[in-house]
Amino acid sequence: MDKKRLLIIGAGGHGKVVFDIAAKCGYLSIGFLDDADENNPLVLAGVSDFKKYINEAEFFVAIGNSRVREKILSDLIANGAEIATLIHPNAVVAQNVQIGCGTVVMASAVINPDTFIGDGVIINTSSSVDHDCKVADFCHVSVGSHLCGTVNVDSHTWIGAGATVINNINICSDCMIGAGAVVVSDINVSGVYVGVPAKFIKKL
Numbered sequence: 001m002d003k004k005r006l007l008i009i010g011a012g013g014h015g016k017v018v019f020d021i022a023a024k025c026g027y028l029s030i031g032f033l034d035d036a037d038e039n040n041p042l043v044l045a046g047v048s049d050f051k052k053y054i055n056e057a058e059f060f061v062a063i064g065n066s067r068v069r070e071k072i073l074s075d076l077i078a079n080g081a082e083i084a085t086l087i088h089p090n091a092v093v094a095q096n097v098q099i100g101c102g103t104v105v106m107a108s109a110v111i112n113p114d115t116f117i118g119d120g121v122i123i124n125t126s127s128s129v130d131h132d133c134k135v136a137d138f139c140h141v142s143v144g145s146h147l148c149g150t151v152n153v154d155s156h157t158w159i160g161a162g163a164t165v166i167n168n169i170n171i172c173s174d175c176m177i178g179a180g181a182v183v184v185s186d187i188n189v190s191g192v193y194v195g196v197p198a199k200f201i202k203k204l
Protein backbone atom coordinates (compact mmCIF):
# COMPACT_ATOMS: atom_id res chain seq x y z
CA MET A 1 0.00 0.00 0.00
CA ASP A 2 1.11 3.54 -0.74
CA LYS A 3 1.52 4.90 2.81
CA LYS A 4 1.68 8.43 1.50
CA ARG A 5 -1.93 8.71 0.34
CA LEU A 6 -4.70 9.82 2.70
CA LEU A 7 -8.43 10.02 2.04
CA ILE A 8 -10.34 12.28 4.40
CA ILE A 9 -14.03 11.55 4.84
CA GLY A 10 -15.81 14.89 5.21
CA ALA A 11 -14.79 17.99 3.22
CA GLY A 12 -16.33 20.62 5.49
CA GLY A 13 -14.57 23.13 7.74
CA HIS A 14 -13.17 20.45 10.07
CA GLY A 15 -12.01 18.48 7.02
CA LYS A 16 -10.09 21.51 5.74
CA VAL A 17 -8.14 21.78 8.98
CA VAL A 18 -7.48 18.02 8.95
CA PHE A 19 -6.25 18.33 5.33
CA ASP A 20 -3.74 20.99 6.35
CA ILE A 21 -2.48 18.86 9.24
CA ALA A 22 -2.17 15.81 6.98
CA ALA A 23 -0.08 17.84 4.50
CA LYS A 24 2.18 18.97 7.34
CA CYS A 25 2.45 15.34 8.49
CA GLY A 26 3.96 14.45 5.12
CA TYR A 27 1.13 12.83 3.17
CA LEU A 28 1.91 13.49 -0.49
CA SER A 29 -1.52 12.77 -1.94
CA ILE A 30 -4.62 13.85 -0.02
CA GLY A 31 -8.22 13.77 -1.20
CA PHE A 32 -11.72 13.84 0.23
CA LEU A 33 -14.70 11.52 0.10
CA ASP A 34 -17.90 13.48 0.63
CA ASP A 35 -21.50 13.08 -0.51
CA ALA A 36 -22.35 16.79 -0.49
CA ASP A 37 -19.43 18.73 -1.92
CA GLU A 38 -19.37 17.81 -5.62
CA ASN A 39 -17.89 21.17 -6.70
CA ASN A 40 -14.73 20.71 -4.66
CA PRO A 41 -12.07 19.34 -7.05
CA LEU A 42 -10.42 17.52 -4.15
CA VAL A 43 -13.56 15.42 -3.60
CA LEU A 44 -12.90 12.17 -5.42
CA ALA A 45 -16.11 10.29 -4.67
CA GLY A 46 -18.92 9.79 -2.18
CA VAL A 47 -18.44 8.31 1.27
CA SER A 48 -19.91 4.92 0.34
CA ASP A 49 -17.25 4.57 -2.39
CA PHE A 50 -14.51 4.11 0.21
CA LYS A 51 -14.15 0.38 -0.60
CA LYS A 52 -12.68 1.26 -4.03
CA TYR A 53 -9.71 2.84 -2.31
CA ILE A 54 -9.28 0.45 0.62
CA ASN A 55 -5.97 -0.99 -0.59
CA GLU A 56 -4.60 2.29 -1.90
CA ALA A 57 -4.82 4.76 0.95
CA GLU A 58 -5.12 5.41 4.64
CA PHE A 59 -8.35 7.01 5.86
CA PHE A 60 -9.35 9.68 8.35
CA VAL A 61 -12.92 10.59 9.33
CA ALA A 62 -13.30 14.38 9.68
CA ILE A 63 -16.94 14.63 10.68
CA GLY A 64 -17.92 16.76 13.66
CA ASN A 65 -20.96 14.73 14.71
CA SER A 66 -19.50 12.09 17.01
CA ARG A 67 -22.13 9.41 16.25
CA VAL A 68 -21.62 9.78 12.50
CA ARG A 69 -17.85 9.78 13.05
CA GLU A 70 -18.14 6.54 15.04
CA LYS A 71 -20.38 4.85 12.44
CA ILE A 72 -18.09 5.65 9.51
CA LEU A 73 -14.92 4.76 11.43
CA SER A 74 -16.49 1.41 12.44
CA ASP A 75 -17.44 0.67 8.82
CA LEU A 76 -13.92 1.49 7.65
CA ILE A 77 -12.33 -0.73 10.29
CA ALA A 78 -14.77 -3.59 9.58
CA ASN A 79 -13.70 -3.42 5.93
CA GLY A 80 -10.01 -3.61 6.79
CA ALA A 81 -9.13 0.04 6.16
CA GLU A 82 -5.94 1.49 7.58
CA ILE A 83 -6.88 4.43 9.83
CA ALA A 84 -4.55 7.40 10.31
CA THR A 85 -3.89 9.22 13.56
CA LEU A 86 -2.86 12.83 12.88
CA ILE A 87 -0.74 14.96 15.20
CA HIS A 88 0.14 18.47 14.06
CA PRO A 89 3.93 19.00 14.15
CA ASN A 90 3.38 21.99 16.47
CA ALA A 91 1.33 20.07 19.01
CA VAL A 92 3.13 19.03 22.20
CA VAL A 93 2.60 15.43 23.23
CA ALA A 94 4.41 14.41 26.42
CA GLN A 95 5.92 11.06 27.31
CA ASN A 96 3.67 8.09 28.05
CA VAL A 97 0.63 9.47 26.28
CA GLN A 98 -1.57 6.99 24.39
CA ILE A 99 -3.53 8.27 21.41
CA GLY A 100 -6.10 6.09 19.65
CA CYS A 101 -6.72 5.54 15.96
CA GLY A 102 -8.63 8.11 13.96
CA THR A 103 -7.80 10.85 16.47
CA VAL A 104 -6.49 14.29 15.48
CA VAL A 105 -4.35 16.55 17.69
CA MET A 106 -4.34 20.06 16.23
CA ALA A 107 -1.83 22.94 16.24
CA SER A 108 -0.65 24.25 19.63
CA ALA A 109 -2.53 21.59 21.57
CA VAL A 110 -0.68 20.23 24.62
CA ILE A 111 -1.18 16.74 26.03
CA ASN A 112 0.69 16.09 29.25
CA PRO A 113 2.14 12.83 30.67
CA ASP A 114 0.23 9.65 31.49
CA THR A 115 -2.85 10.72 29.59
CA PHE A 116 -5.00 8.42 27.50
CA ILE A 117 -6.85 9.69 24.43
CA GLY A 118 -9.26 7.24 22.78
CA ASP A 119 -10.27 6.56 19.17
CA GLY A 120 -11.92 9.15 16.92
CA VAL A 121 -11.20 12.02 19.33
CA ILE A 122 -10.69 15.66 18.29
CA ILE A 123 -8.12 17.54 20.37
CA ASN A 124 -8.69 20.93 18.80
CA THR A 125 -6.44 23.96 18.26
CA SER A 126 -4.73 25.41 21.37
CA SER A 127 -6.53 23.12 23.80
CA SER A 128 -4.76 21.35 26.65
CA VAL A 129 -5.22 18.00 28.32
CA ASP A 130 -3.10 17.81 31.42
CA HIS A 131 -1.47 14.89 33.22
CA ASP A 132 -3.30 11.65 34.02
CA CYS A 133 -6.44 12.51 32.06
CA LYS A 134 -8.63 10.04 30.19
CA VAL A 135 -10.53 11.30 27.16
CA ALA A 136 -12.66 8.44 25.85
CA ASP A 137 -13.63 7.55 22.28
CA PHE A 138 -15.34 10.14 20.05
CA CYS A 139 -14.98 13.07 22.45
CA HIS A 140 -14.16 16.57 21.22
CA VAL A 141 -11.96 18.93 23.25
CA SER A 142 -12.69 22.21 21.45
CA VAL A 143 -10.54 25.16 20.51
CA GLY A 144 -8.88 26.77 23.54
CA SER A 145 -10.45 24.51 26.17
CA HIS A 146 -8.53 23.07 29.09
CA LEU A 147 -8.75 19.83 31.03
CA CYS A 148 -6.71 20.14 34.24
CA GLY A 149 -4.97 17.08 35.73
CA THR A 150 -6.73 13.75 36.34
CA VAL A 151 -9.92 14.57 34.47
CA ASN A 152 -11.96 11.69 33.01
CA VAL A 153 -14.25 12.49 30.11
CA ASP A 154 -16.45 9.63 28.94
CA SER A 155 -17.30 8.88 25.31
CA HIS A 156 -19.09 11.27 22.93
CA THR A 157 -18.76 14.24 25.28
CA TRP A 158 -17.99 17.61 23.73
CA ILE A 159 -16.05 20.19 25.75
CA GLY A 160 -16.95 23.58 24.19
CA ALA A 161 -14.56 26.30 23.08
CA GLY A 162 -12.69 27.97 25.93
CA ALA A 163 -14.24 25.76 28.62
CA THR A 164 -12.19 24.65 31.62
CA VAL A 165 -12.57 21.48 33.65
CA ILE A 166 -10.75 21.72 36.98
CA ASN A 167 -8.63 18.83 38.26
CA ASN A 168 -9.98 15.47 39.50
CA ILE A 169 -13.34 15.78 37.73
CA ASN A 170 -15.34 13.01 36.02
CA ILE A 171 -17.74 13.86 33.18
CA CYS A 172 -20.07 11.14 31.93
CA SER A 173 -20.76 10.25 28.29
CA ASP A 174 -22.92 12.29 25.91
CA CYS A 175 -22.50 15.70 27.49
CA MET A 176 -22.16 19.08 25.80
CA ILE A 177 -20.17 21.53 27.93
CA GLY A 178 -20.94 25.03 26.63
CA ALA A 179 -18.35 27.49 25.40
CA GLY A 180 -16.59 29.25 28.28
CA ALA A 181 -18.05 26.99 31.01
CA VAL A 182 -16.05 26.05 34.08
CA VAL A 183 -16.77 22.55 35.38
CA VAL A 184 -16.01 22.36 39.12
CA SER A 185 -17.87 19.19 40.16
CA ASP A 186 -18.50 15.74 38.67
CA ILE A 187 -21.18 15.46 35.98
CA ASN A 188 -23.04 12.15 36.18
CA VAL A 189 -26.11 12.90 34.03
CA SER A 190 -25.81 13.34 30.26
CA GLY A 191 -26.93 16.74 28.99
CA VAL A 192 -25.99 20.31 28.17
CA TYR A 193 -24.12 22.28 30.85
CA VAL A 194 -23.21 25.99 30.65
CA GLY A 195 -21.85 28.79 32.79
CA VAL A 196 -19.45 29.39 35.66
CA PRO A 197 -19.77 27.11 37.51
CA ALA A 198 -21.29 24.85 34.85
CA LYS A 199 -24.94 23.91 35.47
CA PHE A 200 -27.33 21.54 33.69
CA ILE A 201 -29.71 23.37 31.33
CA LYS A 202 -31.28 20.60 29.25
CA LYS A 203 -31.03 17.12 27.83
CA LEU A 204 -29.16 16.69 24.57
Ligand SMILES: CC(C)(COP(=O)(O)OP(=O)(O)OC[C@H]1O[C@@H](n2cnc3c(N)ncnc32)[C@H](O)[C@@H]1OP(=O)(O)O)[C@@H](O)C(=O)NCCC(=O)NCCS
Pocket residue numbers: 124142143159160161162176177178179180181192193194195201
Ligand atom coordinates in the same frame (compact mmCIF):
# COMPACT_ATOMS: atom_id res chain seq x y z
C1 LIG B 1 -24.19 25.16 25.00
C2 LIG B 1 -24.69 25.23 23.59
C3 LIG B 1 -24.44 23.88 22.87
C4 LIG B 1 -26.17 25.49 23.65
O1 LIG B 1 -26.67 25.65 22.37
P1 LIG B 1 -28.26 25.53 22.13
O2 LIG B 1 -28.69 24.13 22.45
O3 LIG B 1 -28.53 26.02 20.75
O4 LIG B 1 -28.89 26.43 23.25
P2 LIG B 1 -29.43 27.91 23.18
O5 LIG B 1 -28.58 28.79 22.30
O6 LIG B 1 -30.90 27.81 22.87
O7 LIG B 1 -29.21 28.43 24.68
C5 LIG B 1 -30.00 27.98 25.75
C6 LIG B 1 -29.73 28.91 26.91
O8 LIG B 1 -28.38 28.71 27.38
C7 LIG B 1 -27.63 29.95 27.25
N1 LIG B 1 -26.33 29.58 26.75
C8 LIG B 1 -26.03 28.93 25.59
N2 LIG B 1 -24.72 28.71 25.48
C9 LIG B 1 -24.17 29.24 26.58
C10 LIG B 1 -22.83 29.31 27.02
N3 LIG B 1 -21.83 28.79 26.31
N4 LIG B 1 -22.59 29.91 28.21
C11 LIG B 1 -23.60 30.43 28.94
N5 LIG B 1 -24.91 30.37 28.56
C12 LIG B 1 -25.17 29.80 27.39
C13 LIG B 1 -28.43 30.79 26.26
O9 LIG B 1 -28.17 32.17 26.46
C14 LIG B 1 -29.83 30.40 26.58
O10 LIG B 1 -30.22 31.05 27.76
P3 LIG B 1 -31.75 31.56 27.96
O11 LIG B 1 -32.59 30.32 27.95
O12 LIG B 1 -31.69 32.24 29.31
O13 LIG B 1 -32.03 32.48 26.82
C15 LIG B 1 -23.96 26.33 22.75
O14 LIG B 1 -24.42 27.63 23.07
C16 LIG B 1 -22.45 26.31 22.91
O15 LIG B 1 -21.86 26.86 23.85
N6 LIG B 1 -21.81 25.62 21.96
C17 LIG B 1 -20.40 25.47 21.96
C18 LIG B 1 -19.87 25.57 20.55
C19 LIG B 1 -18.38 25.38 20.54
O16 LIG B 1 -17.71 25.40 21.54
N7 LIG B 1 -17.86 25.11 19.36
C20 LIG B 1 -16.45 24.83 19.28
C21 LIG B 1 -16.04 24.35 17.95
S1 LIG B 1 -14.32 23.97 17.96
